[in-house]
Amino acid sequence: MRWAGPAALVVALLVPLVPAGGYQQYVVQVATFVLINAGVALAWDIQARTGQLSLAPAAFFGLGAYAYTIAALRGVPLPVAFLLGPLVAGAVSLGLGVVTLRLQGLYFAIATLAFAEVVKVIFKELPLDLTGGAVGLTAPPLLGGHQTGLYYLGLCVLLLVVAASLAVRHSRLHYAFTAIRQGELTARVLGVRVVRTKLLAFVLSASLTGLVGAYATSRLFFVIPEDTFGIGLSVTALATAIFGGVYTTAGPVLGAIILRSLEEGLRMVLREGYLAVYGVILMLVILYLPGGLVSLWNRRARDAAGGD
Amino acid sequence: MLLAATDLSKRFGGVAAVRRLDFHLDPGEILAIIGPNGAGKTTVLNLLSGVFPADEGRIVLDGTDITRLPAEDRCHLGLGRAFQVVQPFPEMTVRDNLMVGALFGARQRSLAEARKRTEEVLALTGLSGRAAMPARDLTLAGEKRVEMARAIATSPRVLLLDEVMAGLLPQEADEMLAVVRAVRETGVAVLFIEHVMRVVRDLADRVVVMDFGEKIAEGSYRDVTGHPKVIEAYLGTEETGGA
Numbered sequence: 070m071r072w073a074g075p076a077a078l079v080v081a082l083l084v085p086l087v088p089a090g091g092y093q094q095y096v097v098q099v100a101t102f103v104l105i106n107a108g109v110a111l112a113w114d115i116q117a118r119t120g121q122l123s124l125a126p127a128a129f130f131g132l133g134a135y136a137y138t139i140a141a142l143r144g145v146p147l148p149v150a151f152l153l154g155p156l157v158a159g160a161v162s163l164g165l166g167v168v169t170l171r172l173q174g175l176y177f178a179i180a181t182l183a184f185a186e187v188v189k190v191i192f193k194e195l196p197l198d199l200t201g202g203a204v205g206l207t208a209p210p211l212l213g214g215h216q217t218g219l220y221y222l223g224l225c226v227l228l229l230v231v232a233a234s235l236a237v238r239h240s241r242l243h244y245a246f247t248a249i250r251q252g253e254l255t256a257r258v259l260g261v262r263v264v265r266t267k268l269l270a271f272v273l274s275a276s277l278t279g280l281v282g283a284y285a286t287s288r289l290f291f292v293i294p295e296d297t298f299g300i301g302l303s304v305t306a307l308a309t310a311i312f313g314g315v316y317t318t319a320g321p322v323l324g325a326i327i328l329r330s331l332e333e334g335l336r337m338v339l340r341e342g343y344l345a346v347y348g349v350i351l352m353l354v355i356l357y358l359p360g361g362l363v364s365l366w367n368r369r370a371r372d373a374a375g376g377d
Numbered sequence: 378m379l380l381a382a383t384d385l386s387k388r389f390g391g392v393a394a395v396r397r398l399d400f401h402l403d404p405g406e407i408l409a410i411i412g413p414n415g416a417g418k419t420t421v422l423n424l425l426s427g428v429f430p431a432d433e434g435r436i437v438l439d440g441t442d443i444t445r446l447p448a449e450d451r452c453h454l455g456l457g458r459a460f461q462v463v464q465p466f467p468e469m470t471v472r473d474n475l476m477v478g479a480l481f482g483a484r485q486r487s488l489a490e491a492r493k494r495t496e497e498v499l500a501l502t503g504l505s506g507r508a509a510m511p512a513r514d515l516t517l518a519g520e521k522r523v524e525m526a527r528a529i530a531t532s533p534r535v536l537l538l539d540e541v542m543a544g545l546l547p548q549e550a551d552e553m554l555a556v557v558r559a560v561r562e563t564g565v566a567v568l569f570i571e572h573v574m575r576v577v578r579d580l581a582d583r584v585v586v587m588d589f590g591e592k593i594a595e596g597s598y599r600d601v602t603g604h605p606k607v608i609e610a611y612l613g614t615e616e617t618g619g620a
Contacts, residue, residue, distance in 0.1 A: 241481075241488060244473065244481075247468075257447070257452075258458050259478045259531060260478070260482045260483070260531055261449060
């Protein structure tokens with residue numbers, strides 16, 4: 070699988086250059102959505118490696134998106150506003166993590182879900198001139214809204230998330246994350262600082278999600294509470310990671326490429342009802358390929374240390 | 378004294394699992410805690426390693442009061458623990474199981490240092506041939522070995538072993554005995570719980586006998602096995618070993 074990463078990068082670099090006639094813009098747009106989905110799914114996966122099921126990606130995505138939009142609308146230079154995305158999401162996740170990461174299993178999942186809903190309601194109810202209420206705000210585009218330029222910026226954002234995922238995989242953290250996931254008490258007795266490690270994973274994941282959120286907004290040009298903080302975003306993140314292969318770097322990226330393309334393809338062919346077919350495919354893969362798509366060509370992934 | 382417990386007590390609901398227990402462990406010593414089922418032996422190890430806190434009493438490791446410290450801090454100070462109910466990380470290889478202990482134990486190691494330590498411990502415990510195997514594919518004997526090896530990999534000053542010989546064939550138990558002796562040779566003190574009396578006889582410098590949460594006898598293997606209270610507690614059934 071050593072060639073797969075570089076090969077995927079070359080393909081990604083070439084996407085806007087492929088002559089696709091009248092579909093050119095559409096192809097680049099779909100590819101941009103793939104980058105966004107891959108980024109959120111991969112960021113979710115990093116913290117899932119500690120065995121904590123977070124249903125809050127939408128909250129951190131939304132915080133990053135709103136931080137960028139509000140700052141940019143108030144005259145903050147766009148690159149600075151962009152960096153506020155990950156900073157705000159990371160800072161909020163630190164507070165949330167301190168409170169919730171002592172919770173186990175389902176209780177943690179529900180706490181993160183509740184948090185995401187609360188944040189959404191807060192942004193709806195805040196003063197209109199700050200957040201735009203239920204209607205949201207129009208976001209200033211980065212790079213003058215240049216579609217191809219924004220595609221490459223998205224690719225840089227995703228590469229950063231990939232780099233973070235790989236760095237974790239090849240550091241001491243990999244052993245701490247996997248040990249916590251597979252036996253928290255045993256990990257503690259072996260000296261792993263469990264709460265601190267989980268917090269690190271949570272904040273890293275949230276910051277990256279906030280970065281993707283800020284990017285997505287600079288590309289989509291708007292924020293709306295129901296969409297930007299929507300539960301659908303969180304569900305897509307974990308479905309994408311599981312579909313592609315959890316606890317891996319390639320899995321969530323591969324999952325995003327295939328699921329997003331599949332979604333677009335089905336929508337063109339079926340119009341209404343495409344989501345039903347999409348759902349069935351998702352279910353079949355999760356049922357019959359618990360290691361996700363990457364386990365198909367890398368059986369070792371499931372046998373090696375907690376996923377390769 | 379390397380490790381000392383004073384007046385240690387733990388209750389679960391109305392049941393006193395450990396009652397006013399006093400004992401100590403000297404540097405380089407191998408101490409056995411024996412006693413009938415339900416005597417509170419595993420509870421003592423849980424109190425020592427910080428799985429749950431003591432209700433009363435004090436635990437001192439080399440001059441440091443560790444009574445209120447969380448499990449990870451105790452590990453960093455040099456307490457290594459192998460569980461009776463083996464808990465390998467199932468999806469990790471044997472090697473990676475040991476890596477966790479080597480990386481985060483009593484010595485914080487870099488990846489390269491931890492890899493070196495891991496290979497040493499794999500060799501010491503006879504696991505080198507199975508290093509690449511996922512832990513979930515091991516036999517019980519293999520799991521017991523990983524459980525102990527992982528604790529050794531943390532570079533403990535005191536190794537706490539909870540029935541690591543239980544369920545093993547005599548030859549497998551002998552191999553484990555050799556490993557424990559080899560570890561002691563490196564200056565590590567060992568506190569172990571065991572039902573197999575042959576192991577206690579061959580390995581322990583000193584024996585503490587517990588019954589109903591209390592210490593009822595202490596001394597050499599010969600002393601305690603001749604003690605009337607001990608014979609009474611066991612009703613003679615386990616004297617010949619085997620558990």
